[in-house]
Amino acid sequence: MKWLYILLSLVGGMLAGLQAPINGSLGKKIGSLEGAFTSFFVGTLFLTFVALFFGKGQLVQLLQVPKWNLLGGLLGAVFVTITIISVPKVGAAAAILAAIVGQLVISMVIDHFGLFGVPKIPMNINRLFGLLFMLAALFFIYRGNAAS
Structure with a gap:
């Protein structure tokens, strides 16, 4: 079932x-920050609808969570903004x-350290090779950009 x-x-x-x-x-047409704002605004509208009609009604618990739990939205906004800037380049x-x-x-x-409450899965040779192959893929994909 994990599959x-x-x-x-x-x-x-x-x-x-996608x-x-x-x-x-979008960012090329209206500006990077404006594109990021628009992306998150549309996402917020969608999630507002979904949460209102399909949520568990636990939004009031928001005041009880550790404040660092709220960083996900900020990190997501930074990620989307960086992507909007990077993709055209x-x-x-x-x-x-x-x-x-x-x-x-x-x-x-x-x-490896079991941070943020995730299961602790130590680094091993298989994981290290997976990472190295991904780095190699990044090198070749980026290098392929220069060929065009």
Whole structure:
């Protein structure tokens, strides 16, 4: 059953891959910060509807969570803004792969130390090789940009 979550994450990654060039195009037309704002505004409208009609009604618990739990939105806004700036300069593939490699690096640190309440999964040779292959992929994808 865990494979379902892998598949779901794969779809989420595909959506992020679509989001990057769409937002990059928007940013070129209206400005990077304006594009990021518009992207989050549309997302906020969508999530407001979903939360109101399909949520668990626990939004009042927001005042009880540790304040660092609220950083996710800020980090997401910075990520989207960086993507909007990067995609028109290096292309969707290089920008997204660089973002994935960055996510992989920090995720492996989080896993290794069991930070933020995730299960502790120590670094091992298989994970290290996976990271090295991703770095190699980033090198070749970026290098392929120069060929065109």
